[in-house]
Amino acid sequence: MTTNTELNQTAKDLLNKIEDRNATIGVVGLGYVGLPLAVEKAKAGYKVIGFDVQQSRVDQVNQGINYIGDVVDAELKEITESGQFKATTDYSLIKDVDAVAICVPTPLDTYQQPDTSYVESSGKEIAKNMHPGMLIVLESTTYPGTTEEVLKPILESTGLKVGTDFFLAYSPERVDPGNKHYNTKNTPKVVGGITPACTDIAASLYKSVLEGDVHQVSSPAVAEMEKILENTFRHINIALANEMAILCDRMGIDVWEVIDAAATKPYGFMPFYPGPGLGGHCIPIDPFYLTWKAREYNYHTRLIELAGEINNAMPEFVVDRAMKVLNEEKKALNGAKVLVLGIAYKKDIDDMRESPALLIVDALEKAGADWTVADPYVEQFKLNGEMVKTVPYDEKSLEEADLVLITTDHSNYDYDMIARKSKVIFDTRNALKDHKDKAKKYIRL
Structure with missing residues (x-):
């Protein structure tokens, strides 16, 4: 791998290991980001060790059992059976790796402030077991400055110096669960290191694993900020679509x-669509990392916070609209049979993190509705501390429901049957656009 950066012998040795596929790679956190990344690195010929605090995840990986939709079952089974990839809860094995990616959650706390505790604890475990010649890359989405202000001091507390003895970079995850076209392997990657050598070494590793371009930036802060910009862009534009829907x-x-009419313009317009609210671990959360960090610079991110208010109000708007729809049928929401189609936050996945459907169901419960949820991807979910089982839907349940509320537009729903058999349909996803003429009464957001 050619580079314009002046490298010391430690960096050259690590680069040679990466180029020769002799490096052992560690991945901390085997969730939606970490497991697909670990699989791709193993497929690229590296020996990979996955680290996770959940024994159940570790056991599943070592048995070749997949629990992430974006991972191919057969590929996981092949690399675990061959010994190319193994998982463990023993963080002391970090001493055996040459490079490690940190892919742990970065949630918001109850005060809407970033919780970096998982990043910090991962950094401390790495620091206990790190050695000269290691590359550490943070992939968790976070506020600008985390890599340099939080992670770097933890790692340098070992006495090793970044850019000389070890190499530290930030490369934001770009995972879109359920996306049929873009995945970990073919999505372009952004990399920013503490020093030019850090950037070059991290970029070299990703180039050896991924098919997508690797774009190098001048610092971790630039890479951290660009990730926040990606998700804030979507957050604000979805809020605009939601406000337009209300008006x-x-x-x-x-x-x-x-929106369809506006989308005919070949320039200057990008269609975004309304929905029942934002879900997932990225769009509803990431912009508020920046909101929090901006206060340090005496700046108030008014547009981001206003967009959050609009998006967060959508579940309430949906329930209020459902109440009005039922009133038109001379029925009260209290006691009405409501069949909710979808509890996952987006189509064709089982992920319920921050799902607006959970808030909608909670509001239906408080209003006294007789509700049930059908979701082919989710067997059960937690509501107010209790586990609730989803139900299969059929012609009878559709016919008996006073209202069918579509909150997730899964591809495998029988929309033709839903349109024909339901008394009243409230579609928050425009899922029935091709079948609406068959419906007895159809309302969309």
Whole structure:
């Protein structure tokens, strides 16, 4: 791998190991980000050790049992059976790796402030077991400055110096669960290191594993900020679509027709669509990392916070609209049979993190509705501390429901049957756009 950076012998030795596929790679956190990344690194010919605090995850990986939709079952089984990839809860084995990626959660606490405790604890475990010539890359989405202000001091507490004895970079995960076109392997990667050598070595590793381009930036802070920009862009534009949906509802205009018409413009417009609220671990959360960090610079991110208010109000708007739809049928929401289609936050996955459907079901419960949830990807979910089982839907349950509420547009729903058999449908995802003419009464967001 050619580089314009002046490298010391430690860096050259690590680069040679990476180029020759002799490096052992560690991945801390085997969730939606870490497991697909670990699999791709093993497929690229590296020996990979996955670290996780959950014994159940470790056991599943070592048995070749997949629990992440973006991972191919057969590929996981092959690399675990061959010994190319193994998982452990024993963080002392970090001493055996040459490079390690940190892919742990970075949630918000109850005060909407970033919780970096998982990053810090991972850094401390690595520091206990690190050795000269290691590359450490943080992939968890976080606020600008985390790599340099939080992780670097922990690692340098060992007496090793970044850029000389070990190499530290930030490369944000870009995972879109359920995306049929882009995955870990073919999505472009952004990499920013503490020093130019750190950037070059991290980029070299990713180039050897991924098919997507690797874009190098001048610092971890740039890479951290660009990730926040990606998700804030979506957060704000979805809020605009949601606000348009609320206004169009009051004006008696079909917002979906409006967006389709606007999307015919070949420049200057990118379509975003309304929905029942934001879900997942990224879009509803990541922009508020920046909101928190901005206070340090005496800046108030007004647009981000306003977008959050709009998006967070959508589940309440959906329930209020459902109440009005039922009123038109001379029925009260209290006691009405409501069949909710979908509890996952987006189509064709089982991920319920921050799902707006959970808030909608909670509101239905408080309003006294007789609700059930059908979701082919989710067997059960927790609501107010209790586990609730989902139910299969069929012609009978559709016919008996006073209202069918579509909150997740899974591809394997029988939309033709849903349209024909339901008395009243409230579609928050425009899922029935090709079947709406068959419905007895159809309302969309």
